[in-house]
Amino acid sequence: MGDTNKETIDSIEAPIYLKYNFTAGLAPARFLSHLKKGILTGQRCPKCDNVYVPPRGSCPACGVATETEVVLGNKATVQSFTIVSIPIPGNPIEPPFIVANLVPDGANTSFIHLMSECVNEEVRIGQRVTAVWKPEEEWGFAMDNIRYFKPLDEPDIPVELIGHLSVNGEEG
Amino acid sequence: MDIDICIVAFSQSACLAQAGAANEVELIMPELEAVYRQVGISNAQDVDFVCSGSCDYLQGAAFAFVSGVDALGAVPPIQESHVEMDAAWALYEAVLKIRMGHAESALVYGFSKSSPGELPIVLSQQLDPYYLAPQWIDSISLAALQARLMLDRGIIELSDMAAVVASSRRCAIENKKAQLSGQFSVSDLLKEPEYVSPLRRADCSPISDGASAMIICTKSKAEEWNVPFARLVGIDHRIETHNLGMRDLTTSHSTRLVAEALSIHSDSLDIAELYAPFSHQQLILEKSLELRPETDINPSGGVLAGNLMMASGLSRVGEVFDRIVDGKASRGLAHATSGPCLQHNLLAILERG
Numbered sequence: 001m002g003d004t005n006k007e008t009i010d011s012i013e014a015p016i017y018l019k020y021n022f023t024a025g026l027a028p029a030r031f032l033s034h035l036k037k038g039i040l041t042g043q044r045c046p047k048c049d050n051v052y053v054p055p056r057g058s059c060p061a062c063g064v065a066t067e068t069e070v071v072l073g074n075k076a077t078v079q080s081f082t083i084v085s086i087p088i089p090g091n092p093i094e095p096p097f098i099v100a101n102l103v104p105d106g107a108n109t110s111f112i113h114l115m116s117e118c119v120n121e122e123v124r125i126g127q128r129v130t131a132v133w134k135p136e137e138e139w140g141f142a143m144d145n146i147r148y149f150k151p152l153d154e155p156d157i158p159v160e161l162i163g164h165l166s167v168n169g170e171e172g
Numbered sequence: 173m174d175i176d177i178c179i180v181a182f183s184q185s186a187c188l189a190q191a192g193a194a195n196e197v198e199l200i201m202p203e204l205e206a207v208y209r210q211v212g213i214s215n216a217q218d219v220d221f222v223c224s225g226s227c228d229y230l231q232g233a234a235f236a237f238v239s240g241v242d243a244l245g246a247v248p249p250i251q252e253s254h255v256e257m258d259a260a261w262a263l264y265e266a267v268l269k270i271r272m273g274h275a276e277s278a279l280v281y282g283f284s285k286s287s288p289g290e291l292p293i294v295l296s297q298q299l300d301p302y303y304l305a306p307q308w309i310d311s312i313s314l315a316a317l318q319a320r321l322m323l324d325r326g327i328i329e330l331s332d333m334a335a336v337v338a339s340s341r342r343c344a345i346e347n348k349k350a351q352l353s354g355q356f357s358v359s360d361l362l363k364e365p366e367y368v369s370p371l372r373r374a375d376c377s378p379i380s381d382g383a384s385a386m387i388i389c390t391k392s393k394a395e396e397w398n399v400p401f402a403r404l405v406g407i408d409h410r411i412e413t414h415n416l417g418m419r420d421l422t423t424s425h426s427t428r429l430v431a432e433a434l435s436i437h438s439d440s441l442d443i444a445e446l447y448a449p450f451s452h453q454q455l456i457l458e459k460s461l462e463l464r465p466e467t468d469i470n471p472s473g474g475v476l477a478g479n480l481m482m483a484s485g486l487s488r489v490g491e492v493f494d495r496i497v498d499g500k501a502s503r504g505l506a507h508a509t510s511g512p513c514l515q516h517n518l519l520a521i522l523e524r525g
Contacts, residue, residue, distance in 0.1 A: 014306040016297060020232035020288045025195025056242060057198045063215050063245025065201055 027057035027066060032141040034069075038133060040146075042107045044068040053107040054143075073167050074131040076102040076149060077157045079110045083120050098123055102149060106167030113143065117150035126156035175271050176391040178401035178525060181210035182490035184384035187351040187478025190287045191381035196231065200243040200283050203385040207279070211387055211397045216244040219387065220275035222252045223266045225259030225282040226482045229294050240283060251275070258282060258447075259384065260485030260508030260518050266388055267407055276393045282483035283383035291379050291481070299512065300414045312376055314512045315450040316368045318421040323370055327422055328455050330370065334361040336451040337374045337476055344473025351378050351478035375451040377479035384483040386490055394525070401525045402496040404489075406434040409508075409518035416513065424460040427507070427517040431461050434519055441467045442501035445488035447509045449475055456514060457507060467505075471495065485509065485518065492522045 024032060027043060031054050034041040042051040043066035045059030051070050052059065059066050081100035098115035100123070115123060117132070129149035139145045157165065183206035191199060208214060216222050222244060228236045237254050244250065255261045259282025266278035292310035299305045322328045335358050344353035356374075367373045394401040410426035410433075412419050419425075431437075444467050448454035454474065463469065472491040475484045485508025492504035502524040510516040 012302060012306075014301065018229070018232060018289055018294055018297070022232070023193050023195060023285070023288060026193050026198050028195065029193045056239070057195055058201060058242045059245070060242040061245060061247035063201070063204070063243055065198070 025057045027055045031055050035145055036139055036141050038136065038139060040072045040104060042070045042072050044070050050108040051106060052109050053104060053111055070106055072107055073105040075169055076104040076129050077162050078125055078127040078129060079103050079162050080125060081123050096120055102129065103163045105165045105169050108163050113146065114148040116148040126159060126162065128152040128154035177267055177270055177388055177404045178391050178394040179386060179388050179404055179493045180394050180397060180399045180401045181207035181387040182493050183207050184349055184487045184490060185382035186349045187380035187382050187480055189351060191285055196240055196283050196285060197243045199383045200240055200281060203281065203383045204243055207385045207387050211399050216250055216279055219277040219279045221266060221269045221278040222250055223262040223278065223280050225255045225257050225262040226284060227256055229297060230284045230286055230289060230481055232289055258482050258485035258508050258510055260489060263486055263489060264407055270390060277389035279387055280486060281383060281385035282486045284481040284483065285381040286379045286481045287381050311512060312368045316371045318513045319370050319452040322422050322452055325422060328452060330362060331358050332455055333375055333451040334358040336454045337361050340470060340473045340476040343471055344477035347473050347477060350473050351380055353473060353477060377449040377475045380478045380480050382480045382483060384487045384490060386486060400497045402493045402522045403525055404520060405523050406521040408433050411516040421513050424456050424514050424517060427457060427460040430517060430519045434521055436505055436521060439503055441503055441505050443468045443471055443492060443495055443504040445472060445491045446470055446507045447475055447485050447488050449479060451476060453514055489520050496522055496524050
């Protein structure tokens with residue numbers, strides 16, 4: 001103490017490396033297994049009937065297990081979106097590109113995915129889109145089996161109906 | 173306590189070495205459903221407060237505890253809190269909430285999957301971040317240092333440790349939720365090779381996945397629900413320094429202080445459920461608590477029979493509750509611990525309603 005000439009230590013390096021065998025969960029594992037076969041699925045809450053995608057195992061609103069599988073369509077509606085103008089480290093996609101919150105037909109929740117084959121300035125809430133899958137031989141247990149979503153030539157969905165379409169779309 | 177606090181429901185999952193693909197939410201939900209059923213309510217909307225205990229390092233994901241809320245049905249929003257500790261401390265928070273008059277009932281739960289990571293290594297990161305954590309000193313090695321001190325000072329012998337294990341395995345035969353059970357003699361256990369000297373594998377609690385849940389409330393609420401209950405007449409905790417070199421590891425000063433604060437021997441104790449992750453630590457606790465021969469220690473088998481990190485402390489309280497409600501005991505002690513070498517200790521006294 002009192003020796004002011006000593007070098008001040010203001011930080012130390014102590015990196016942490018820990019290994020885990022990650023488990024997705026029983027419900028997410030069923031979702032990923034279907035995804036591997038090119039099928040997008042959600043799960044229905046037995047209490048409130050909401051369909052969750054991706055399913056996490058429970059209906060967070062009711063606190064009960066979602067055990068009924070629902071096969072969803074390839075079509076979805078834009079719930080929200082953003083235009084990314086800066087490159088993201090590690091992401092091969094060239095900006096500007098669109099990241100969107102999409103609600104697949106038949107589901108009541110959205111997931112985040114990319115949009116392409118679109119005019120960025122024309123992307124809008126309520127826009128109809130469809131999944132563009134990678135070739136079957138490239139499918140794994142991952143959401144990027146769907147390369148991106150592209151616009152459909154269908155009328156927009158009114159905001160209040162987003163998240164309330166049947167698996168067969170607006171008419172269903 | 174000015175407000176009588178009652179435990180009205182408890183449930184614990186089986187202790188599994190590996191819960192398979194199930195995630196934390198999927199481990200929690202069955203236990204929540206079980207406690208709701210015990211008091212006849214439908215979900216977390218029917219209690220005034222919810223508090224959980226878990227540790228994100230076990231899951232290996234930041235804010236992992238938040239996903240546990242998905243088990244609750246938090247629409248419309250509920251009053252919810254979390255401790256990055258064993259759920260025995262979530263119980264403590266819930267007790268404070270009720271005593272302050274902010275709630276009449278509370279749901280408490282703890283959960284973990286310890287199997288995905290290397291638990292003893294993961295626990296090294298709870299040590300002080302400047303000197304010990306960067307050395308990656310694992311929890312088993314630290315317990316072994318503690319056992320060595322006790323053996324070399326002649327406080328205990330290896331056979332005393334093996335006797336703790338033999339008793340745990342024997343009691344656990346009756347416990348359907350236990351992971352390890354069976355008839356083993358002290359000499360059988362001592363024939364096993366050393367694991368981290370002087371500890372044998374059997375001296376260390378197993379790695380387990382699972383969850384437990386409890387509902388507590390005021391006495392008037394318990395009477396309204398018309399369910400059997402045990403009174404939680406005292407709960408308190410003390411913590412020791414994180415500097416292991418400054419502690420006498422052969423005793424538990426903090427446990428002794430809590431025991432005095434709660435006057436645990438003001439009446440006889442029929443049972444004591446102690447959270448001793450290592451066999452020699454049960455001997456430390458028995459001595460620090462000055463338990464008498466009439467007290468049945470760890471009738472469930474304790475955590476040497478199955479150790480649900482972040483839930484086992486709450487489960488100790490639950491095991492005492494179950495036996496009081498079943499009429500097997502009228503007054504019991506529950507203990508929970510946290511940190512290396514019994515650093516942090518909590519005691520709860522339960523009595524027949």
